[in-house]
Amino acid sequence: MKKTFYSNGKLLITGEYLVLDGAKALALPTKFGQNLIVETGKNKEINWISYDKDGSIWFQEVLLFSEISNKTVLESESIKDTLIEILHEAFLLNPDFINSAEGYAITTQLTFPKSWGLGTSSTLINNIAQWLKIDAFELLKNSFGGSGYDIACAQNNSPIIYQLVDEKPVIEPVDFNPDFSEHLYFVYLNKKQSSKSAIASYHKKKSNLSKTITAVNKITNSILNSTNLQSFANALEEHEIILSYILEMQTVKESLFPDFKGVIKSLGAWGGDFVLVITKENPTAYFKKKGYETIIPYEDMILM
Structure with missing residues (x-):
């Protein structure tokens, strides 16, 4: 059977x-x-x-x-x-x-x-x-x-x-289907990051996180309630700064894409897998020029 x-x-x-x-x-x-x-x-x-x-x-x-x-x-x-x-x-x-x-x-x-x-x-x-x-x-x-x-x-x-x-x-x-989803893309960074090793590294570096967790919870709520691209991008940029400080790592934009016009958000295990790209213009040419061939529009990736 x-x-x-x-x-x-x-x-x-x-x-x-x-x-x-x-x-x-x-x-x-x-x-x-x-x-x-x-x-x-x-x-x-x-x-x-x-x-x-x-x-x-x-x-x-x-x-x-x-x-x-x-x-x-x-x-x-x-x-x-x-x-x-x-x-x-x-x-x-x-x-x-x-x-x-x-x-x-x-x-x-x-x-x-x-x-x-x-x-x-x-x-x-x-x-x-x-x-x-x-x-x-x-x-x-x-x-x-x-x-x-x-x-x-x-x-x-x-x-x-x-x-x-x-x-x-x-x-x-939750009902999360942003009106500006045509400006959101997922880009694969050409390497798979180990969740186990990333989590182990986080545990070594974390300290008192209560204030940080409160700040991230506010960001999550503000992202859910974002009605325009700019407020959404600002919230994710703030999130990147917080995690960069905790992990003592550069953000992915700082390390790989400092000249990019838009916001780039690491996802999951920092340093690998996919990033979320927020931009008013189609970023395909930019990323392909830098050797990143997998660029997926939001609506092609996410179940809604």
Whole structure:
């Protein structure tokens, strides 16, 4: 019997890093995501194949049920080891999927290039949780860790405000469809940033954040209520300055695009993946001249 599951990708517009400490974050599910297809198998094993957007296989492996139940990993941080760790945590939440099965053939298919960083891991975790009828947030916490905003995006088809309150996710769907969206673009910086390493760096540098979180919450609210491009751009520029100070890093505009006429906002893990570009003129020629080929208009990226 064949079962198919799907989860949305994600982009974090405000609250990056600070969302871990209770800040309100504006998060946007994307039109891109990942499928998980589960079929019956045999031999007490999972035949696993993962396809990139272009149809190429980026991971293929046989996972023994015993490796999953016993968490047999080599601590090599290989893709196989990471997958076994996720499935082992899923097994602890629902042992029947191993104990009562003969085997599985599982296929995953991304609808975005794997290098884009739109949530290869979070969409997988949410798909596994859907399949096994377990809590995706708990599975994330027990495996990868993180704030969980990406799981919330995987499960929602419209923009959300995401916040951890007493370490529990609070998700509020919001009406965020700015009238000036034709002036918003997403540009891929040609490198995938590791969320784990970025979060570790943040934890080393953070200090007393209560005032900062209050300031970012105000920015998030002001962005939601922005009625014109200028107020929206000003709020995001203020957000960049705050994070630059906390992370002791230059903003992406300062480091890569100091001559750009407009605002550039880092998203998620600073230094990689996508940036949000706010500009009155189409920026495609500017970024292509600098070697950045992936420029996606807001309406082509975001679920609304």
